[in-house]
Amino acid sequence: MERKHHRPIDYLHNSINKVILIKVKRNRLFRGVLGGFDEHLNLYLEGTSQIFEYQDEDGNIREEHENLGSIVVRGDNVIFVNLANQE
Amino acid sequence: MERKHHRPIDYLHNSINKVILIKVKRNRLFRGVLGGFDEHLNLYLEGTSQIFEYQDEDGNIREEHENLGSIVVRGDNVIFVNLANQE
Amino acid sequence: MERKHHRPIDYLHNSINKVILIKVKRNRLFRGVLGGFDEHLNLYLEGTSQIFEYQDEDGNIREEHENLGSIVVRGDNVIFVNLANQE
Amino acid sequence: MERKHHRPIDYLHNSINKVILIKVKRNRLFRGVLGGFDEHLNLYLEGTSQIFEYQDEDGNIREEHENLGSIVVRGDNVIFVNLANQE
Amino acid sequence: MERKHHRPIDYLHNSINKVILIKVKRNRLFRGVLGGFDEHLNLYLEGTSQIFEYQDEDGNIREEHENLGSIVVRGDNVIFVNLANQE
C-alpha cells in the first residue's frame, strides 16, 4: 500500500467546498463548508454553525447551533480540523 | 460549482466598508465597519461597539453596547471574524 | 464613498500627539498621548494614567486613576487601541 | 553501538502509515495512522480516535473513544508523539 | 508643537543610566537603573529592587522591597516600562 508522503496542510485541498468540523481552543466547535485555507491554518468557512454541546434534563447530550454564515478563523486558535469523508 | 481557491484573509476584502463582527479572546465581541486589515488579522474598525451579552431577570438573553468609535484590534486576539453578508 | 484601503497600523498616525485609550490584557486600561508606535503595536505614551474601574457603595461605576507619566507598552499585551476622535 | 544523530522530526518517517499516539495540550489524546507531518509537527492522521480516560465505579481506569476519521492537528498543540514500535 | 515620530523603543535611550520602573506579567514590579535594552525589550537593570505592594492592618498600601542587584529581564515578560522623568 505505497503512498506518497504529503504535508498535513495539503490534505485540506480535498475538503475544499465540503463540510468540515473545526475544533478550536476554549471549547469551540465549528461546522462549515471549507472555502479557503493557508499555511497558518487560517480558515475561511461558509454556512458556518458554531456548535454547543450540553446535557438535557434526562442526561442526553444535545447540540445547539448558532448560525454564523461566513467566517475567517485565525489559525492559531485551531486544535484540529476534521476533514470531510473522502468517498 | 467550480471556484478559485483563495487565502482566507482575501475574503475580508469584500467586507471593507461593511459591518462585521469580531469574536476576540477573553469573551469580547466587537461590531464595526471594517476599514482595514493586514495579514496578521490586525483590524481597523470604525463606529465600533463592544457587545456584552447577559441574561435579564426573566432569563432572556440581552445585549448591552459600549460605543468605542474607531479602534485598531491587535490580530493575535482574534478568534474569528464574521463577514458581512454578501448580497 | 470610495476610500483607499490602509493597513490598520497606519490609522495610528492620525492619533500622534492626541489622547488615545489602550485596552491591555489582564484588564488594564491606559489613557495617554500617543508619542510613537511601531508595527508590533509597541506604543509610547506620555501623560499616561492607568484607569481602574470599580462600583461604589451606591452601585455606580467609578474610575480611579494612577498617573504613570511616560511609558512604553510592549505590543503583545495590547488588545485594542481606541483612536482619538478625528474632527 | 555507534549511531548517527538525527533531528527529532526525522524519526516520524518510520511511523508513516503506522498507528501513533499524540498527546495534546488540554488533556487530549489521539490515536491514528500517521499520514503526514511537517517541521512544525503539524500532523495528518487517518482513522483517528480521540481517547478519554476515566475511572469507573470500581475505580478501574477505562477508556472511551470518539471516532474522528481523518484529522489535521495543528502542531503547536502537540506535547509529544508516541511513535509506533519499530519491529 | 511639531515633533518627529520615533519608534517606542527609541524613547528608552533617554532613560539609560536613570531609574525606571518595569511592570512585568504575573504582578511583578522592578525598579532599577537602566543599563541596556534591545528591540525585544530585553532589559539590563542595575541596583534593582523587586517591589511588593500590600495593605497593612490599618488599610494603608505599603511597599516591601527585595534587593536583586543586576538583572537581565527577558522582554516577553514586560507589560510596560515607566520611563524616567525627563527634566
Next chain:
Amino acid sequence: MERKHHRPIDYLHNSINKVILIKVKRNRLFRGVLGGFDEHLNLYLEGTSQIFEYQDEDGNIREEHENLGSIVVRGDNVIFVNLANQE
C-alpha cells in the same frame, strides 16, 4: 580553569545515547535515552518513561512510571533538560 563558551544546546551532544530527564510544562517529567534534538529543543527519546510523583499514606514521596517507548517531544513544552552525568 579556562573553558570555551558554548551555546546551551551544544551541551546536549554529550548526552546522546545517555539517559536524561526532561521537565515539561504542566508538571510532566520524562526519563529516556536521548536519541536526537534540534535547536528548538525538540527531543527524540527512546525507552521513555513518564514519571508521576505522589505521596503515599505514610507521607513518603513515591514515583510511578508509565512506559512510553520512543517519543518526540515538541520543544516549546520543555522547561529544562537535566543532562546525563559526565564521568
Next chain:
Amino acid sequence: MERKHHRPIDYLHNSINKVILIKVKRNRLFRGVLGGFDEHLNLYLEGTSQIFEYQDEDGNIREEHENLGSIVVRGDNVIFVNLANQE
C-alpha cells in the same frame, strides 16, 4: 560616569563560570554556575539546585534545595536572570 550602551544579553558574559540565580515562570528558582547562553536566553547551568521557599511552623521563610547537576533551561521560561556580583 560615561558608559557604553550594551545589549542586555551581553551582560551575561561577565557571569560565565560564576553562580547566578534564574527566576523562571511557574515559580521556579534555579541557582547554578553559568556555563553558556544564547540570544534566546537558553541557559546552560552546572551544579544547579532548584530552590523551593516555604514558611516553617514559626513563620520563618526557609529554603529547600533539590540538586539537579547540569541542566539546559529553555529561554522562553525565564523571567529574569540575577547576575553574579561584579567585584
